[in-house]
Amino acid sequence: MKTLIEKLLTQALAALPEDLVPAAARVAGVEVENTRDPQHGDFAANLALRLAKATRQNPRKLAEALLRLLPPDPAIAKVEIAGAGFINFFLSTGAYHAEIGKVLHDGGQYGRSLVGAGLSVQVEFVSANPTGPLHVGHGRHAAFGASVANLLEAVGHRVEREYYINDAGRQMEILAVSAWLRYLEICGERFAFPANGYRGDYIAAIGERLFAAEGLMLRRGAAEVFKDLPHDEPQGGDKDVHIDALIARARAFIGDAAFRRVLDLALTVILGDIREDLSEFGVTFDCWFSERSLSDDGSVNRAIAALKKSGHAYLKDGAWWFKSTDYGDEKDRVMVRENGVKTYFASDIAYVFNKLERGFSHLLYIWGADHHGYITRLRAGLVALGGPKDSFEVRLVQFVSLFRGGEKAQMSTRSGEFVTLRELRKEVGNDAARLFYVMRSNDQHLDFDMELATARSNDNPVYYIQYAHARVASVMRQLQERGLAHDAKHGLACLGKLVEPQELELIKRVCAYPEIVKQCAAQRAPHTLVHYLRDLANDFHANYSAHQFIVEDSGLRDARLDLALATQTVIRNGLGLLGVSAPETM
RNA sequence: GCGCCCGUAGCUCAGCUGGAUAGAGUAUCGGCCUCCGAAGCCGAGGGUCGUGGGUUCGAAUCCCGCCGGGCGCACCA
Numbered sequence: 001m002k003t004l005i006e007k008l009l010t011q012a013l014a015a016l017p018e019d020l021v022p023a024a025a026r027v028a029g030v031e032v033e034n035t036r037d038p039q040h041g042d043f044a045a046n047l048a049l050r051l052a053k054a055t056r057q058n059p060r061k062l063a064e065a066l067l068r069l070l071p072p073d074p075a076i077a078k079v080e081i082a083g084a085g086f087i088n089f090f091l092s093t094g095a096y097h098a099e100i101g102k103v104l105h106d107g108g109q110y111g112r113s114l115v116g117a118g119l120s121v122q123v124e125f126v127s128a129n130p131t132g133p134l135h136v137g138h139g140r141h142a143a144f145g146a147s148v149a150n151l152l153e154a155v156g157h158r159v160e161r162e163y164y165i166n167d168a169g170r171q172m173e174i175l176a177v178s179a180w181l182r183y184l185e186i187c188g189e190r191f192a193f194p195a196n197g198y199r200g201d202y203i204a205a206i207g208e209r210l211f212a213a214e215g216l217m218l219r220r221g222a223a224e225v226f227k228d229l230p231h232d233e234p235q236g237g238d239k240d241v242h243i244d245a246l247i248a249r250a251r252a253f254i255g256d257a258a259f260r261r262v263l264d265l266a267l268t269v270i271l272g273d274i275r276e277d278l279s280e281f282g283v284t285f286d287c288w289f290s291e292r293s294l295s296d297d298g299s300v301n302r303a304i305a306a307l308k309k310s311g312h313a314y315l316k317d318g319a320w321w322f323k324s325t326d327y328g329d330e331k332d333r334v335m336v337r338e339n340g341v342k343t344y345f346a347s348d349i350a351y352v353f354n355k356l357e358r359g360f361s362h363l364l365y366i367w368g369a370d371h372h373g374y375i376t377r378l379r380a381g382l383v384a385l386g387g388p389k390d391s392f393e394v395r396l397v398q399f400v401s402l403f404r405g406g407e408k409a410q411m412s413t414r415s416g417e418f419v420t421l422r423e424l425r426k427e428v429g430n431d432a433a434r435l436f437y438v439m440r441s442n443d444q445h446l447d448f449d450m451e452l453a454t455a456r457s458n459d460n461p462v463y464y465i466q467y468a469h470a471r472v473a474s475v476m477r478q479l480q481e482r483g484l485a486h487d488a489k490h491g492l493a494c495l496g497k498l499v500e501p502q503e504l505e506l507i508k509r510v511c512a513y514p515e516i517v518k519q520c521a522a523q524r525a526p527h528t529l530v531h532y533l534r535d536l537a538n539d540f541h542a543n544y545s546a547h548q549f550i551v552e553d554s555g556l557r558d559a560r561l562d563l564a565l566a567t568q569t570v571i572r573n574g575l576g577l578l579g580v581s582a583p584e585t586m
Numbered sequence: 587g588c589g590c591c592c593g594u595a596g597c598u599c600a601g602c603u604g605g606a607u608a609g610a611g612u613a614u615c616g617g618c619c620u621c622c623g624a625a626g627c628c629g630a631g632g633g634u635c636g637u638g639g640g641u642u643c644g645a646a647u648c649c650c651g652c653c654g655g656g657c658g659c660a661c662c663a
Contacts, residue, residue: 031603033605035606036606036609037606037607044605044606046604049605052643053642053643059643082606083605083606084605084606084643084644085643086605086606129663166663168663169663171663172663318661319661330588330589330659333661334660334661335661336661338661341661343660343661344662344663347663368657369590369591369657370657370658371658372589372591372657372658373589373590373657373658374658375590376589396591398591398656398657399656440598440599440600441599441600443590443592444591444592444599445591445592445655445656447598452598452612455625459611459613464611464626466625467623467625468626470623470625471622471625474622474623475623476622477622478622478623479622481622482622527599527600531599531600531601531610534610534611535610538610541626542626542628544622544623544626545618545624545627545628546627546628548621548622549622586623586625
């Protein structure tokens with residue numbers, strides 16, 4: 001409906017005589033917004049005010065000119081000029097009634113559109129290092145990314161969801177050596193576990209799997225393994241030096257092939273766990289992309305070569321640098337180190353390159369706020385490789401603080417003392433977790449109150465919204481128990497009987513849904529959808545309390561039930577985009 | 587020191603591509619169940635939008651300074 005008004009206004013704008021408003025002053029697009037005060041109609045446009053500024057003319061005069069040129073439309077009952085020069089639109093009740101009919105007709109499709117057709121968006125999110133189970137911070141990324149992807153799809157974009165697996169590099173070696181050491185313990189070896197190793201229970205479980213697969217084949221005596229190694233941190237040494245030496249020792253003792261087997265087993269087990277965890281959370285991916293594959297298939301070398309060829313790379317102090325300062329970065333970045341090892345940044349450049357090669361027109365990265373320093377250099381890489389600057393978008397997700405009984409829980413992957421996503425889901429349920437994670441703007445720190453999330457009361461928005469949905473189902477059950485039938489078509493014909501303020505309010509709210517979806521998608525703002533659903537539920541509960549639905553007058557009854565069912569449909573569709581269920585009973 | 591995010595009601599937060607008297611929830615106080623689910627509804631009080639300037643018809647919103655909080659500034663991943 002908003003788009004209709006925008007269309008009409010655009011036509012009126014085009015028809016304005018050149019001498020009144022020169023074409024040059026019309027660059028600003030037409031903006032229509034929902035009004036806060038019903039006295040201002042349903043929608044308002046500030047077009048005249050903006051034109052007035054550009055042409056230094058009286059805004060009310062311009063508004064009158066626009067109004068005269070506005071094409072008539074049956075959906076619009078009244079247009080008036082108010083205040084400084086706002087143009088207020090009052091929709092006809094017929095337009096609203098038709099929209100309610102559309103809700104019932106479209107059902108699960110209601111609110112979806114094709115405004116974004118033609119754009120293929122790749123959304124990369126979570127991408128947590130496969131060195132342990134997901135924790136509550138990753139959960140926010142998962143919920144946010146999945147909801148945004150759903151929203152983008154709902155407006156017609158072609159969406160691909162991708163998880164980037166950081167399966168290369170030192171962290172993976174530390175993971176492998178940690179698993180091998182646990183395996184040695186199972187074999188009966190005794191030693192001090194390295195301070196920098198991964199020490200969660202899941203590592204021991206991988207050790208057991210390793211033992212089951214390899215028997216004693218990879219057993220080596222602890223005394224020899226640790227002989228003459230640089231001291232670990234507790235002994236006054238450097239934990240990084242210690243573990244690197246331990247990795248080298250492991251490779252030497254069991255051979256590179258076996259080390260790789262250990263690493264791959266650990267990777268498979270952990271990734272399988274992550275995949276299952278996310279899947280249970282309703283978060284799925286179209287592609288699990290391996291970082292290792294980028295070096296294996298030469299993508300990293302190709303990307304580096306491309307940068308060298310285009311003159312954006314140079315050799316200094318034995319290392320190859322990318323001249324990212326050409327694109328606004330504060331310093332140039334190393335791609336290939338003096339020792340010949342490629343940096344993580346080299347992989348990332350290759351990855352961006354790879355994404356472009358795969359033909360996505362838009363790349364959406366969802367990162368933790370601690371990665372913000374990376375944006376400039378990666379965009380620089382993309383532009384240097386010939387990618388369009390605007391196709392690169394990063395959304396940062398701020399941290400999650402978990403509260404349980406007023407106590408702030410700590411999160412550290414290394415210590416093993418962290419709250420996993422799985423634990424959180426088990427405690428509060430998937431629905432509450434999904435909703436709570438996206439309830440706040442992504443660039444706002446999130447205080448996740450587990451007690452509130454489990455509360456079965458009105459201070460918990462999950463239950464509040466779901467309850468409205470269940471209530472409609474309950475009314476329909478009640479109708480059946482009383483031996484009455486619902487005639488939706490009859491109800492639509494009688495929507496004119498809905499004249500109560502709560503009903504009119506609810507109708508307007510329901511009809512706003514498609515616009516909300518578009519707005520949320522454009523702004524990547526699922527939290528706006530949560531707020532809308534909360535408001536919608538509120539309007540419904542208010543209407544429910546004020547008026548009986550199951551009344552004698554069959555026309556009124558059918559009309560009220562139609563509105564209730566339309567509300568239910570929108571709640572179900574909205575929750576669906578957020579990955580939250582819409583139960584019939586609670 | 588430089589960069590990014592945040593600062594709005596007692597608390598948790600919307601509103602931020604400038605628009606009409608700044609909104610929710612919660613907490614506090616007061617009402618509503620012989621009636622479709624009270625997991626609900628209705629009402630009241632509560633604000634120098636961190637602060638000082640600027641831009642203009644109009645600023646919580648844009649610009650600059652300052653204060654406070656978070657995060658980042660590697661030939662780590």
